[in-house]
Amino acid sequence: MRFTIKREEFLKGLNIASRAISSKNAKAVLENFKLELNEKGLFITGTDENISIKTQVPYKLGEEDIIRNYKEGSVLIKARLLVEMIRKMDTEEITLDVIDSTIATISNSNNRSEYSLNCVKVDEYPDLDLDANGTELTLSRADFDILVSQTTFAASLKEQRPILTALNLEASNGTLTATATDSARMARKTLSIPLGVEFVANVPAKMMNEVNHLLEGRESVTIAFSDKKALFTIGTTVVATRLIAGDYPNTKNIVPKVTNYLLEVNANDLMKAIERANILSIDRENIVDLSMSEDSIEISAKSSQVGSAVERIDVFKYVGQNLHISFNSGFVIEAVKALGSADVTLAFVGEMKPFVVENASDDSIVQIVTPIRTY
Amino acid sequence: MRFTIKREEFLKGLNIASRAISSKNAKAVLENFKLELNEKGLFITGTDENISIKTQVPYKLGEEDIIRNYKEGSVLIKARLLVEMIRKMDTEEITLDVIDSTIATISNSNNRSEYSLNCVKVDEYPDLDLDANGTELTLSRADFDILVSQTTFAASLKEQRPILTALNLEASNGTLTATATDSARMARKTLSIPLGVEFVANVPAKMMNEVNHLLEGRESVTIAFSDKKALFTIGTTVVATRLIAGDYPNTKNIVPKVTNYLLEVNANDLMKAIERANILSIDRENIVDLSMSEDSIEISAKSSQVGSAVERIDVFKYVGQNLHISFNSGFVIEAVKALGSADVTLAFVGEMKPFVVENASDDSIVQIVTPIRTY
Structure with missing residues (x-):
């Protein structure tokens, strides 16, 4: 394989494929890009x-012309090194020439830089x-x-229950519903999609990002979406x-049908107040308290060693009896x-029941947070 | 002590003093700011x-008016928390009120935020x-x-020989000379200063930064500069x-008087070539090779596992016999x-002798790098 390629387009491709390269991969062969030059162009895989x-x-x-002076072929080549090299070069074109499937020479168009990289035959690469x-x-x-x-922020980051690291996607009756939960909170979003598209898939939330x-x-x-994979084009x-x-x-x-308290x-105002009060939640792992009545809304936090914080929100509408609830500020x-x-509207069923965080004018998104019991 | 203060000026002062607060200080009392309000204003110490x-x-x-409605006094108060609090508040003024030397209440001017922080009497603070x-x-x-x-970048970061972590400052005969060395390289800069100012001081390079x-x-x-300290105003x-x-x-x-090779x-061009070649110096801890002759300048690096790099510099002037030298690229x-x-001018005495990196038109700065023996 050999080709002369516009550096900028080559680098764009390398940067895209390198997002799949893990820095700490147990299998050495996966530290490589697979480069394939065929009649359609150069394919870079990570x-x-x-x-x-x-x-x-x-x-x-x-x-x-992006690629010229070429000969088809394929090779495996160290991903991190190739990206760094092409990024640091400064000519318009780069030439890559694979000699004997084991060595690739990479040079820039003024021949001032000449690199030779050990490489590996493609048959070692997984299918x-x-x-x-x-x-x-x-x-x-925009929709995606x-x-x-x-x-996706509501999905779990822990691998103990792998299913909770997924974004659950369900398409049926012209609606796509995406749900993420780490079991202490949940986020759900719906989108209109064409009728007749039906599937259920649990895609790792990290991959969606x-x-x-x-x-x-x-x-x-x-x-x-097929049985075991999602393929994005x-x-x-x-x-x-x-x-x-x-x-x-x-x-x-999980989304309560009837709520008794509405803020x-x-x-x-709400985010700022929680963020500030949270400064004093040191001993309590980011737990803050929310006290609501028709006269006042207070967010507070306390640390026995350090002190206490009270934040008042002046402008609000509250319907319901007095309610005191504690939650993870984040x-x-x-x-x-x-x-x-x-x-934003917060709707509560009771002190220890999951509550709703929503926007009155957009019912396509709903979020649920479970309160934390404090003593 | 109590005062109402413009938030922005308070925060500026807190940010300055917080640069002396270490996050991992063995002495708990040093996690505090010392705040003192006297007839001259508010003093914040870290x-x-x-x-x-x-x-x-x-x-x-x-x-x-920056400070109003005040009562003189002093207190020790948790630095990190106070900075975070004042930074996150959003009113123009802040009121701090110390009750009984052990509790400080901090409130914003619309009274929506009210904090109470445990604090400590100033007599626990070191003199x-x-x-x-x-x-x-x-x-x-500009001169500083x-x-x-x-x-300062040439000073040592290691504490084994503390003196090498210093910037050596020597003032005599109308010249200030600053020297830093980690024993493998040296940077020296001279400045004109008034005649009659004479001192020698070893200031931690980190503090100069x-x-x-x-x-x-x-x-x-x-x-x-006194015997044991430098005080910057x-x-x-x-x-x-x-x-x-x-x-x-x-x-x-250390600066050689006679050099035999001049590049x-x-x-x-030089920095870019070294940076690129260095990509292939993986096994050798950032060592690259420089080969010079009147016909060509080449910078190269080699990794037995990965491959090799050669960079040529086209535009140069070289005087001397062929020379090959290896050095730390950084x-x-x-x-x-x-x-x-x-x-830039590189002047060499021989293959294993420290060499000079300088600028022909500015003799106030000279830098020395020791080559590395390679086999």
Whole structure:
């Protein structure tokens, strides 16, 4: 294999594929990119076995030659080194020439830089399933972004119950429902989709964020869900991620149907007050208290060693009897932030029941936080 | 003690003094600021025993009241919490009221935030020597900045030989000479100062950087050197640092008087080539090789496992016989960067002798790097 390539387009491709390369991979072969040059262009693949990314650099972009003076072939080459090298070079073109499948020489167009990298034959690389099959759904960048950013933060980061690290996606009757929960809180977002698209898939929440990042500046993404994988197609890049096996917990009945206490406040006032009070929640792992009555809303925190904080919110609407509730400050702040609205409604069933964080004017998103028992 | 203070000025003072607060201080009392309100204003002090910073917030700035409604007094109060609190508040004024020397209440001007912090009597605070005595020298911000940024990077970061963590300052005959060395390289900068100012002081290089940071946006600094400390006065802030005891190594004869090989190159070309070649110096801890002849300049690196790199520099002037030398890439890059000039001269005595990195048009700065023996 050999080719001369526009450095900028090569680097773009390398950067995309490198998002699948893990710095601490047990399998040495996965520290490599797989580079393949065939009649369609240069394909760069990276994988850490959880996520695989394959992206294409075409021979031409419009009238502009991107790859020239080439010979088809393939090779495995150290990903981190190649990215660093191409990033630090400063000529318009780069030439990569593979000698005998074991050494690649990389030079820039003024021949001032000449590198020779040991490389590996492609047959050592794992077979990756990067074909689109199963049910397909196309989402705009804006829809995908909102789906991901309003939900994935609520998924679990711990591997004890792997299913909770997923974003649960369920498509039926023209609605896509995305649910994330770490069992102490839940975020759910619904989107309208074409009728007839039906599937259930548990996609690692982390991978949804990764795909959302790759979508920046793009128009849309097409997702194909099969039994074991989700395959995202973004322009000339495909991203495959395994699905998480197992049944997602039944979260259908978590959103309370009837609530007895209702607080409406400015989202920013609420977040700022919680953030400040939280400074004094040192001994209590970010737990703050919320005391509500028709006359006053107070957020407070206390540390036996350090002191105490009381925050009052002046402008609010509260309906219900006096209520005192304690919660993880980060959970409520993240939920309010995810709503992205100027005002926010908190609806409570009772002191120890999960409560709702929502936006009165947008019923496509609902968030649930479980209070914490304090003494 | 009590006072109502403009939040922004209070925060500025807290941020300055907090630069002396260490997050991992063995003495709990040093996690506090000392706040003192006397007839001159509010004084905020922080120390970690190596560096002490005391800054003043005045009663008035021009016609504007900064502190009002006050009662003199003093208290020790948790530094990290106070900074975080004042930073997160959003009103123009803050009121701090110390009750009985053990509790401070902090409230904002709309009374929506009310904090109560346990605090400590000032008599538990160490006595700090923050008086200016000894020889004084005033430097402009520009001179101080260049003195520090062209030298301190060459000081040692390791505590094995504490004296090498210092910037050695020597004033005599109208010249201030600053020297830093970690024993493998050296940076020396000279400045003209008034005749008659004579002193020798070993100031921790880290503290010189800290003072340089505090000087941002200021005009000048006055330094008073006594036997055991240097005291920096920057506007209404004083910074005291202990000096490092012991004799600084004799570096007078390290700069070679006669050199046999002379390379002149563009600084940027040289740094870029070293940076790129260094990608392949993985097994050798950032060692790269420089081969010079009248026909070519090559920088190379090799890793037995990964591959090799050769960088050629096209535009250069070289006088001398062929020479091959190996060095720590970071040392040469930092030395070239510190010069801040478009072109750079490297002057060599021989393969294993320390070499000079300098700028032909500025003899106030000279840098020495020791080559590394490679096989």
